[in-house]
Amino acid sequence: MGDEQGDVRFAVVGTPGDRRVTMFRDAVLRHDLPEPVVISWSDVLAGLLAPGHAVGEATVEAGAQGPGVQGPSAQGPGVRGFDALAPGTLVRIDSPGEDARADALLRGPGDPSRVTGGARWYRTFVAGLTRVRALTETVPSACLLGDPGEIAVMFDKRLSHRRLRDAGVPVPDALAGPVTSYDELREEMARRRWTRVFVKPAHGSSASGVIAFQVHGARVKAVTSADLGPGQALHNSLRVRTYESEDDVATIVDALAPDGLHVERWFPKASLLGRAFDLRVVCVAGTPTHAVVRLGRGPMTNLHLGGARGDLDGVRARLAPVTWERVLDACARAAGCFPRSLAVGVDVMVGADLRSVAIAEVNAFGDLLPGLPGLAGTPAAGLDTYAAQVAAMLDGWRPEAGGARGTACVT
Numbered sequence: 001m002g003d004e005q006g007d008v009r010f011a012v013v014g015t016p017g018d019r020r021v022t023m024f025r026d027a028v029l030r031h032d033l034p035e036p037v038v039i040s041w042s043d044v045l046a047g048l049l050a051p052g053h054a055v056g057e058a059t060v061e062a063g064a065q066g067p068g069v070q071g072p073s074a075q076g077p078g079v080r081g082f083d084a085l086a087p088g089t090l091v092r093i094d095s096p097g098e099d100a101r102a103d104a105l106l107r108g109p110g111d112p113s114r115v116t117g118g119a120r121w122y123r124t125f126v127a128g129l130t131r132v133r134a135l136t137e138t139v140p141s142a143c144l145l146g147d148p149g150e151i152a153v154m155f156d157k158r159l160s161h162r163r164l165r166d167a168g169v170p171v172p173d174a175l176a177g178p179v180t181s182y183d184e185l186r187e188e189m190a191r192r193r194w195t196r197v198f199v200k201p202a203h204g205s206s207a208s209g210v211i212a213f214q215v216h217g218a219r220v221k222a223v224t225s226a227d228l229g230p231g232q233a234l235h236n237s238l239r240v241r242t243y244e245s246e247d248d249v250a251t252i253v254d255a256l257a258p259d260g261l262h263v264e265r266w267f268p269k270a271s272l273l274g275r276a277f278d279l280r281v282v283c284v285a286g287t288p289t290h291a292v293v294r295l296g297r298g299p300m301t302n303l304h305l306g307g308a309r310g311d312l313d314g315v316r317a318r319l320a321p322v323t324w325e326r327v328l329d330a331c332a333r334a335a336g337c338f339p340r341s342l343a344v345g346v347d348v349m350v351g352a353d354l355r356s357v358a359i360a361e362v363n364a365f366g367d368l369l370p371g372l373p374g375l376a377g378t379p380a381a382g383l384d385t386y387a388a389q390v391a392a393m394l395d396g397w398r399p400e401a402g403g404a405r406g407t408a409c410v411t
Helices: 002-007 019-029 041-046 100-107 118-136 148-154 157-166 182-192 246-259 312-318 321-336 385-394
Strands: 010-014 037-040 090-093 196-201 211-216 219-228 234-243 261-265 275-284 287-296 308-310 343-350 357-363
Touching: 010 019, 010 041, 019 385, 037 041, 041 100, 041 118, 090 118, 100 118, 118 148, 118 246, 148 157, 157 261, 157 357, 182 196, 182 211, 182 246, 182 261, 196 246, 211 246, 219 246, 234 246, 246 261, 275 308, 275 321, 275 385, 287 312, 287 321, 287 385, 308 312, 321 343, 321 357
Parallel strands: 010 037, 010 090
Antiparallel strands: 196 211, 196 261, 211 219, 219 234, 275 287, 275 343, 287 308, 343 357
């Protein structure tokens, strides 16, 4: 494909000015390719919220969409940017995050820090993905670099867990049925004799609303980034909190339950330098290419919640070579469950026994790892996550459809 490099065109559905969009743009420009067209998620979503149109549980009324949210009546069926795409454009779907207007369109007006509203967010987001697919199909031979159906599965932890489990990918045990209340959670835990679980909002990201929950006799302990504020409102916090009042824990779980919960049995993690760790592994074109160690003083290892980047060489030295290969194999198999997505972020845990491995999460937009070079011996060696994706595309990668390369593009 190198001789045809000058004909390659990219577009990004994302948030203009967002770090993800900027880093991908820079990776494209380093190859002397045309600057990507950036299509705003807000513009895509506005087309779903015309006055009087019902989305989720709410109906948007004319003039009542909230600050900065406007109806799409002047835009008609299209979205600014798609009409400018050249035939054969490669369309990257990126995160709608870091945009208060997009958040209001997804969840309805309100405080962007609130934890609740995930079910409506998901329904609107999936509708937006469907619209992106339809708009891409108006551009001859255009190609989506992330499959909307696969992204939708990755944003539902219940569906994602089931897909991985059914494919034989190692995952923690999880409750199969819905959990609709704190009382039901306790009943299910008692029935299975589980004393420690992770309670996860089905459609959350960045550990929003995740609870590491333990029961010891009559005592309970919940560790979470959810801040139970005045009026029982739940808001995201950058400081992890611990709740030991059962009434508080019940209030938090009951507030999250209507949006859907995914409950997994606690997987004891290995430690490094006295701190539990897991890894975020980015797979590009199905191959694990980037890995970062995340260290936590408690059950949460997310970097924005006080976790720290650990020493990957130190982890590999602590693990037997067979365990490291097991980590990479599990990540590759997890990414293989989403073959039409160019990049997949996989959160993988190593057990306290230093042998067992389990996949905790699969992320559609998990490639934001600034300054992280690719693993030696992979096609991404020395490249960041975005440069690796551009290189894979220039090397001929295209989304798979039924196992055939290149047939998923619009013709």
